[in-house]
Amino acid sequence: MSDSSEPPSGGVPLSISPGERTVLDLLRGATSRLNEEEVVEKLGLPADHVRGSLQRLRSKGLALLEEEHTTVWRLTPRGSAMLSEGLPERRLFALLRSRSSIGPEALRAEGFSEEEGSAAIGVLRRRALLAPGVPLRLREAPPPPEGPFPEEVALKGISDGASTVEPAAAESLVRRGLVRTESRSRKRWAASEEGRRLVLEPAGVEPIGALTGGLLATGVWKERPFRPYDVRAPPPFLTGARENPYLAWLEEFEEILVGLGFSEAEGPLLETEFWNNDVLFMPQDHPARSIHDALTVEGVVGRPPSAELLARVAAVHEGRALPGEPEPIGPGWGAGYDPEVARRPVLRSQTTAVSARFLAARPKAPFRMYSIDRNLRREEVDSRHHVEFRQSEGIVGEDGMTVRHLVGLFRELAEAIGIRELKIRPSYFPFTEPSIEGYVRHPRLGWMEVFPGGLFRPEVLRPLRVEVPVLAWGIGITRLAMVALGYNDIRELFADDLAVLAGESR
């Protein structure tokens, strides 16, 4: 499309709405500028419609706005009081008329405050109404003028909203704190030269603005022209809802796992130490279990698992044989096992707890399970760390599964997210042996550790009566998502800026 038309001032026929036309007609007929209130009053239309029409006429160059700034006077509360009580100079003047003289010290007894007394004396002296010296007396010649003082006239005038007030008297009242000033601006409108020249269609053949159901039903649209719109006018600001990019990315990753034959499992966010740690052969004094690393809650206590399972897990921790078996699996952790620790609540710190619960339910082999879920650890929040993070847990239970299969699945996952280079290095987790870590090469960021995993230890599987080898991983999906989405700060994943979510900056 080419944009060959010119702006309205260049002579292209202007279109105006019926409302604008009504207002323009009024401005064209007016002999002087009108303010908004006058337009509203004369047309009898709602104020906001009139205001909108005036603004649109102005933007089309058909109306002119002149802003007039004026200062108005208003009585202060003290000024209002004086209006009814009388100004102090008037009261002193009246007093001296009824008595021939009075000492300044006696004014207090006559109801003058100290301030009023001095003000009254000052004003009367400036007006040359007092004889010199004390006591206070009115000057005898020339005779005092009759009628109100100029300040009295001004005070009354301001109170009544008079259009003219003597400025010197008003200023004097301002200084005395009886009157204050207020700035006012007044918008005054007139038709512009172009507005006056504009040829309007004869009234009565009103072009159609918004097409309405009524117009369609009556067929009126056939008889009247459509008013063309200003296609350049800015439209109302619209925002739509979009899928949260992080959640959408997680779903895509989930699709890959489902495609590889994995089924979803879920576990509670608030766990017991048993499921979060003990059953995973994490020693009860493991540093990651301390209050410095694991988050706990107040006011709830968990239940231990079945006595049978508890006994089996206690046996591997203590290096004893499982009940009914001749030999221990291994030497355990060389420390006692405390069942009270097992029931303490802890916020899930690894999705491996979900795997443990899944295995405890005795799934039928072969099985493939995944869980992409939140975990919480006691981390200080910064651009790389957050209390809350997600892992993508995956386990594969099948006869014959080995490290080679684990590496193969890592490779498959890496390729599915578009990464071809994978390196394996040794790692350590208390619950897997061997433990490895898959590093992938990101085109921009270089080698990154992405796939930590291993084979569950016999100390994990045998107490749960799992008979097949189980491959396990807990991918730091949060980091992977940050890389995929181009985020530099982990806090961006917890997006709650509605403008950002809408993909706009407002």
Place this chain on the structure above:
Amino acid sequence: MPRSTLSLGRVQELLPSPMTPEALVESLFSSKAEVEGREGDRLAVSVTPDRLDLLSEGGLAAWLAGAVGAARGIVPLRRARARGLGMRVETSVGALRPHLAGVVVRAPTGKRLDESLLAEAVRFQEMLHATIGRDRRAMSLGIYPARRLVGPIRYAAEPLASVRFVPLHGSDELPAARFFAEDPMAARYGSLGLSGESCLTLRDGTGALLSLPPVLNSANAGEARVGDRVLLLEATGTRERSVREGLGLLLVVFASRGWSLQPVPVEHANGAVDDGASLVGVRTVELEAATVRSISGEAWAASEVVERIARARLSARRAKGGWKVAVPPWRGDLLTGVDVAEDVLLAREVKAEVGIVPPSPTRGRRRPETAFRRRVGRLLLGLGFQQPHTPVLVSEASVQRLSESGALHLSNPVSRELAYLRDRLFLSHLEVLERNTRHGYPQRFAEVGPVVVRSSDAETGAATRYHASALLAGEGQGFAEAASLVDYLLRALDVGSVREPAELPGTIPGRAARVRVAGEPVAEFGEVHPKLLVEMGVPVPVVWAEVDLSALWPLTGGRDTA
């Protein structure tokens, strides 16, 4: 991960063949150690918690020599032929810190303790205190000049009043009571060696005080110095396993430099005597050939397995069905055959190419309940609600704002901003609303996410449930908008519902409702109280609706068969 700064030069001088720093760093990629930085001679290394031996120059050099095939088998454990130095645990120690072990190490001919070896030993000792020592609680180590000591070494708890002490690097003799009251080391570790009015002591046969375990050595009898040729290494602790492991790890520093080891017999309080031989020799772990096969997925010849064991700086003897593998004292991480199999596997780099993608014997699927939640999420998206993603933890201020919230308080939160587990999404969404007051209105957002509610039925004392919550903020938003939203969702999910008046925290009385399906409460909604809006600086009316999807799911006929 445990980390330490090592001397690159001291690692290199222990290697049988020269290795450039670059080659060294590259080789370590296949180890459980990782080079985090290098500056001149300083090598910043972190290791996985099972391989603390790699945080000593000797241990790291031993691994590297094996990895490049320049050395095989266990670093030689030379036994010293020398006079014995026995140790005794007195009954007074009781249960305070009952375990004790010791080894004497002796420099090879012509060698002595030099400054850098002493520095390495002390640095490694402190790292061990911080890791397996659990900050000295489980285990702590001491290094003493054995030549200047007379046996037997006695480990006792003595009345504070009878103990005087010149602290290491100090010059004045102090009463022990004053040391425990004033010394910074005592302030940190004193409680581990004190019981009532007694403190733990280690003295030699002449009564000379070696140390106040686990706090500090004494200046004279307890100070190993440059030039010493024979040292007593000692460990005390509350856990026997940690005591033995800690001491075993410390030996790698000396054994890797050819120092010979001499067991120290320990007479325990119950009269039992441990000759200490197991601390200076190898222990055997059985490795079945089937274990190697089932873990690695490789059918290696026996010779390859033996070669790999040797490169891992272990040694193997053929046994029925596999091997008996000799393990040095610093490899306490090797508990069973599975652990040794890992060393076999990782003795050479595991290449990504060995990976096999196993064909899937199963068909994958999402949990039906997850699909249900997503469906609700999509319905809300279709209505034009933005999708924030909020943490499950909410601020103290948010919880206080809704006075009747049942949110669980963390006992050790990192901040007031993330101090409670939300029991409704409303808490998080008020925070979102408050953070978005700079943007224009109307605002509409919704989220499906977890909440945690107290539940005596739940195994953990609280249940994780999933809710959907929506907030509408803008002129003209009122009770009717929230009602029609909930009505729409329930209709779309094909359930009939009944509305009843409810008093809900944070809403205007008389303008909030609860919704039941088949008698069960499944949703709540209402107009947000202006008091909250004013507090948060929100200039427009707001309505909120929250649906308990975990309650609703079974009522829609949903059943999780996973």
